[in-house]
Amino acid sequence: MILLFSGMTAAAQDKIYQIKSPDQSLSVTFGLRRTGTLFYSLNRNNVVVLEQSKLGLIRQDADFSRNLKLISASDITITTDQYELLTAKRKLNQYTANKQVFHLSNATGAKLDIIFQVSNDGVAFRYYFPEKSTVVKKITVEATSYNFAENAKGWLQPMADAQTGFEHSNPSYEENYQQGIAVGKPSPIRAGWVYPALFQAGDTWVVITESAPERNYCYTRLNALSPNGEYSISFPQGPEVFSAGAALNPESELPWYTPWRIIGVGSLKTIVESTLGTDLAKPALNMDASFIKPGKSAWSWVLLKDDSTVFNVQKRFIDYAKDMKWDYCLVDAEWDKKIGYEKIAELAAYAKKKDIGLILWYNSAGTWNTVPFTPRNLLLTKESRVTEFAKLEKMGIKGVKIDFFGGDGQSFVQYYQDILQDAADHHILVNFHGATLPRGLQRTYPNLMTMESIKGMEFRTFLQANEDMQPVHCTTIPYTRNVYDPMDYTPMVLYKIPNIKRSTTNGFELALPVLFLSGIQHFAETPEGMSHVPGYVKEMLKTLPASWDDVRFIDGFPGKRVVIARRSGTRWFVAGINGEKEDKELTLDLSFINSTGKMITDGAQDLSFVQSDVIPSRNTLVKVKAAGGFVIVFE
Incomplete structure (x- = not known):
């Protein structure tokens, strides 16, 4: 470890440590001021990237943002990982970082650890409460901040306010990006800024995001206000819960790990080639992975809209997928009314003969939105989900597209994972729409093929x-939304919109x-549009x-x-x-x-x-x- 003291100055009692990346290009300074507050800063090639930024948490029962003492700091060790991921920019991934753990206590003696890991492509840190307690603890504030020099710029997407938009279906990460704005500019929406947030600080690029929490933390975002270029963590808004009284902000028994705070750092080449967002995610759960197959899909709705969700049109799109040597065909909303379960089973059998898998749309909707489209409310409880997924598995349905989620509260984090687990048990692939950011969740649940966001x-x-x-x-x-996580943009129109x-x-x-x-690329173009392109274009798309x-x-x-x-x-x-x-x-x-x-x-x-x-x-x-x-x- 490296422990630095600052000489005969007013900060003579500050305790300062440095952790460097394996290639020595990145250097994180961790400090405990003699006033008992924590900070960290970040340099790249000896140039400041993040100025002194805040660390700490406040629980209802204990304050870990001030009056802290450093009990000890571990030696710097090397941590490594390697994993396979079919929905990423690279199938085989390796991670190497230098790790140091700081053991702290607050004014009442309660314990907090802060874990730093510094790799060649960025920095990750998270908090850990090591004590044991069966009493549920609640975090009210996370003090973490990211403090940029005032000449830095951001490429940022505002976070929509909860319960706004189409049929009260926000937030769904569907706002327009602001381009190269001065840091410190407030978000035009009070809910803040979404991850990943991209910044340029001199010659260095920075991406800020988080890893998927397990089930005991909410998803977060950056605060709408960033005075003098200092961005802070913000929790979800009040309505972002699965049901009245369900968990919104973080709560858990102890011991308790928070999600990783992730800071991708380097050139644009480093950012685009990095897998840091999944490197820090929880490894894949034990599941039968034989059904997990990335692929390409035909989809009628995006250009032909609601009238296309009928048996004959979907049969034609299955033929289209077969002709293009694609893998799936997505049948969108209201299929249960316009086609029906019996005819969908017939359609699935027809698709199977052509080696095409069907994906069916569902409305997630509980009380959090007023979208009337069906099937609706069939996935809200475990009993109902298992019944529905068992029915789909029996019919040979390969995947589901589930739309219109209600936010980032902890109870929604749990709902996403409940769906993924039950779907995996029935060999069902999942695509979430009108949804949050994946945050590496696709590594933990490999049946998560993609998310809109x-x-x-x-x-x-x-x-x-x-x-x-x-x-x-x-x-x-x-450089932003798609930098770490799969994204269902549904690309490509080669003729007319x-x-x-x-x-x-x-x-x-x-x-x-x-x-x-x-993980599944849904193409917007129709058979009619595809008939206008030359054969070599079709051949490229067949072999993509x-x-x-x-x-x-x-x-x-x-x-x-x-x-x-x-x-x-x-x-x-x-x-x-x-x-x-x-x-x-x-x-x-x-x-x-x-x-x-x-x-x-x-x-x-x-x-x-x-x-x-x-x-x-x-x-x-x-x-x-x-x-x-x-x-x-x-x-």
Whole structure:
């Protein structure tokens, strides 16, 4: 361990420790002031990234934010982990960090540990109450803060207020990102800012998020107010509970671990290639994983809307999925009324003969929203869930899409996990919509294929203003919402959006399924739209991998452009999009690829494609239209 004292100054009694990353590039300073308050700060390459920031908690029965004493500090040790994850940017993942634990007590002698782990791509810390108690303890305040210099900038999404929006269905993480705003600017919504929150501090990029708690903590967000660039943790709003009187803020018996606070740190390349968000998540629970299959899915509703949820149209979309060599077909809301269980079973049997799995939509809704769409309320209790999932398993249904959740209170954290566990017991894959951020939950429950938590394709079909934002929006997502967790944006329209003027080119749209990560990728395009594209585009989409082995960040800047390479087996897919209004010529370093590739990009005419050969080099030139894009496939 490194213990530093500050000489003959007013802070002579401060106790200060440093923990560095394995490559020595990151350095965390942990300190206990002689006044009994805690702080930490963060440097990268000897340059300040986070200034002195707060640590501590307040329970109803005990204050751990002041009058603290340091009992001891552990030696710095190396902690490692390795795991496999099919819904991530990399199938095989390894984690190495330097770890130090600080043992503290408050004014009454109650104990608190703070655990720091520093890896080459960031910092994680969490709190631990080591004492034993069967009395439920409640946390009222988490004092944790992230203190940026005032010249830092943020790419942040406001958090919607609870019980607002369509049929009182917020919060659902579907607001527009604010681009490169000055730190300290208040959120326009009192609920605050969502994770992941992206910041630029000089030459360093920072992503702030948290790992999924088990069942004894709520999900959190950043406070709406960040005076002088200091962002603090905020708990959910009052209505964000599963039922009246259910747990909102954190409560648990002791001992008790809080979730990891995660700070991804480095270049944009470091941020985009990092798996820190799942590295700190709880490992996979023991379950039969034989049914877990990432894939690609047809989906009628996003462009054809409610009238498409009928037997004949869904049968046609199953045929479409088969023709495209995809894996699933999603049947959306009101299937129970417009098709019915008996005919859905017939449809599932038809799909099975074609090796296509059906996914069915459900309304999660209890008392927290007024959305009338059905099936509704069938998943609220364990008894009802088990009955429904058993019925689906018997019919051969492969997955469920569950929509319209009610918030981030601790009781909702428990509800998400109850659903995932019962679904796993019946070999059902899960997609949560109108929902919170995954926060690494997909590692703990591998049957969690994806979650929406984004202003996705469906919003483009509602308003022209939403469509007009897509070039900037989509070039922000890989650095923010999708940086650690799977995201069900439901990408790709290659022809027309009814009643909307397209703002992006076909090259842009074709790149999205490569750039955006989702355990099941639901495609928006219809059979009719697909009939307008050339055969080589269809062939690329037929052979597009459902999961990835590796990732490389090639080029980009949030809201302006992004180019990412993904590998499956020996094949590399390099995809890029231009979020700006001018054509660009990009110089890309593709020297790590050793084979000639085929590039599909925008042709001279609107909604057209052109294909060409690409020989990779350190200076590969690619021209990209305004709001355009490309995909290069290297066999």
